[in-house]
Amino acid sequence: xxxxxxxxxxxxxxxxxxxxxxxxxxxxxxxxxxxxxxxxxxxxxxxxxxxxxxxxxxxxxxxxxxxxxxxxxxxxxxxxxxxxxxxxxxxxxxxxxxxxxxxxxxxxxxxxxxxxxxxxxxxxxxxxxxxxxxxxxxxxxxxxxxxxxxxxxxxxxxxxxxxxxxxxxxxxxxxxxxxxxxxxxxxxxxxxxxxxxxxxxxxxxxxxxxxxxxxxxxxxxxxxxxxxxxxxxxxxxxxxxxxxxxxxxxxxxxxxxxxxxxxxxxxxxxxxxxxxxxxxxxxxxxxxxxxxxxxxxxxxxxxxxxxxxxxxxxxxxxxxxxxxxxxxxxxxxxxxxxxxxxxxxxxxxxxxxxxxxxxxxxxxxxxxxxxxxxxxxxxxxxxxxxxxxxxxxxxxxxxxxxxxxxxxxxx
Numbered sequence: 001x002x003x004x005x006x007x008x009x010x011x012x013x014x015x016x017x018x019x020x021x022x023x024x025x026x027x028x029x030x031x032x033x034x035x036x037x038x039x040x041x042x043x044x045x046x047x048x049x050x051x052x053x054x055x056x057x058x059x060x061x062x063x064x065x066x067x068x069x070x071x072x073x074x075x076x077x078x079x080x081x082x083x084x085x086x087x088x089x090x091x092x093x094x095x096x097x098x099x100x101x102x103x104x105x106x107x108x109x110x111x112x113x114x115x116x117x118x119x120x121x122x123x124x125x126x127x128x129x130x131x132x133x134x135x136x137x138x139x140x141x142x143x144x145x146x147x148x149x150x151x152x153x154x155x156x157x158x159x160x161x162x163x164x165x166x167x168x169x170x171x172x173x174x175x176x177x178x179x180x181x182x183x184x185x186x187x188x189x190x191x192x193x194x195x196x197x198x199x200x201x202x203x204x205x206x207x208x209x210x211x212x213x214x215x216x217x218x219x220x221x222x223x224x225x226x227x228x229x230x231x232x233x234x235x236x237x238x239x240x241x242x243x244x245x246x247x248x249x250x251x252x253x254x255x256x257x258x259x260x261x262x263x264x265x266x267x268x269x270x271x272x273x274x275x276x277x278x279x280x281x282x283x284x285x286x287x288x289x290x291x292x293x294x295x296x297x298x299x300x301x302x303x304x305x306x307x308x309x310x311x312x313x314x315x316x317x318x319x320x321x322x323x324x325x326x327x328x329x330x331x332x333x334x335x336x337x338x339x340x341x342x343x344x345x346x347x348x349x350x351x352x353x354x355x356x357x358x359x360x361x362x363x364x365x366x367x368x369x370x371x372x373x374x375x376x377x378x379x380x381x382x383x384x385x386x387x388x389x390x391x392x393x394x395x396x397x398x399x400x401x402x403x404x405x406x407x408x409x410x411x
Contacts, residue, residue: 005045007063010070011095013037016044018103019062027052066102069112070094072383077115080168081108111166114184118215119170119384121228128235129257134223136247138181140165148245152187155237160188160209165246170384178219183242185214216242224257261401262371262394264346270314273351273397279389280356282364286313288350300347348372353393371399 008016017033029047033040048059068074075094078101082088091097101109121127139145145163152161164184169177189210196206214229216238225242227235243251273284288304305313353367369390370378377400379390394400 003067004048004060004063007067007095008041008044008048010093011099012093013040015096015099015103016040019099020044022103023058025051025055025059027055062102065109065113066095066098069101069109069116070098072385073119074098074112074116076384077112077119078109080115080170081111081166083108111164111168111182111184114164114213114215115168115182117184117213118182118217118226118228121215122226124228126228126230126235128227128232128239130225130227130239130243130251130255131257132223132225132243132247132249132251132255135220136218136223136249138165138218138220139246139248144245148183148241151241151245152185152238155241156187156189158188158190162186178221180217180219183216183218183246185216185238187212187214214238218242218247225251260377261374262377262399263401264349264371264373264399266398267346267349268344270312271397273393275393279392280364282354282356284351284353286349286351287368288348288370289313289317289346290348292345292347294345346373348376353389369394 013033017031020028020031028051031040031044031047035043048056051059069078071094075097078097079085079088082101083105088097088101091100098109101112145165149161149163152163153159162185165181167179167181169179189212191207191209193205194208195203198204198206212230214227214234216225216227218225225239227239227242229235229238240251243249267286267289271286275281275284286305288302290300290302292300303313303317305311305316309316348371350368350370353369355364355366357364367382367386367390368378370376371394377390377394379387379394382390391400
């Protein structure tokens with residue numbers, strides 16, 4: 001009940017009243033809604049705890065879904081798909097907005113869940129990107145959708161497939177937006193034998209058929225298709241079906257987008273990390289450098305400074321890199337960059353972006369970026385807003401190379 005109690009306390013009583021009134025819960029004890037909010041919430045917590053198991057479980061599951069979209073990525077997803085922005089934008093509190101959409105625009109709530117699923121899995125191991133023709137019209141007529149669905153049924157050998165297709169937008173760099181068409185695919189998997197308890201609380205085996213989700217997006221301005229699915233083969237096939245049945249083109253595997261490339265060579269010497277004052281960045285600190293001597297590729301040397309360190313990582317390196325075979329790191333006061341001599345490269349770097357405190361005071365937020373040569377970066381694990389600022393400065397500092405960057409979708 002801890003999670004439910006937290007959810008009830010974070011949600012306005014007027015929205016909770018809407019939910020429990022519309023839900024038709026027969027086992028919920030009467031609630032005196034006009035009472036002061038703290039009293040209503042405490043009585044509601046006790047009443048939910050006393051509900052029947054089935055109805056209480058329904059509240060638990062609904063609250064988990066609503067709370068998931070109350071987080072920052074979920075709020076962005078809701079804002080991208082909600083129909084009644086005039087009401088949505090005036091509601092105060094993330095839980096309030098999330099539950100309002102759940103109650104009043106349930107189909108859009110589901111689409112927001114699909115948007116978040118896609119955004120959370122972008123640039124992970126389950127993601128691929130393909131470059132096709134730009135400015136194509138995505139077909140949404142019943143015949144095209146039927147052909148697309150039939151191809152998925154045949155490919156995965158299942159009669160049960162559900163497809164959602166809808167328009168939304170994604171915020172990219174500098175507050176700009178790109179328009180997308182998203183296709184969400186749900187398919188039933190093969191039967192699985194699982195342990196579970198029956199109505200008599202007896203452990204038994206039962207057959208379940210899991211549902212697998214995949215997501216595809218097409219950005220007309222750039223001609224980029226992105227796909228999130230379990231395996232590489234699944235991603236290629238789903239993208240091929242989308243291209244053929246919904247875009248009217250033929251896709252080849254050679255159209256897959258190249259991986260993003262990172263260059264850490266500038267960190268062989270002290271680097272100033274210039275920033276835009278409008279972003280409120282207080283400073284950037286390199287916390288870790290992992291180096292490799294090309295002559296000994298099976299070995300690595302790692303330098304790391306912890307919070308509160310008095311020296312920069314380059315100054316610290318003076319104590320650990322010696323002339324002759326293992327050149328020293330260049331300190332900020334040195335004019336000769338010894339470590340940048342031929343043979344040494346930076347293979348991984350971790351640095352922290354520290355922000356000034358917000359208008360409410362308190363400690364400023366921090367963003368920790370880890371880049372591994374040549375294609376690795378932890379941007380995929382961050383929120384959309386963190387990815388925006390991270391990508392902006394990785395490009396600005398020359399670490400992220402944009403030579404082959406198509407629409408900001410490369411791994």
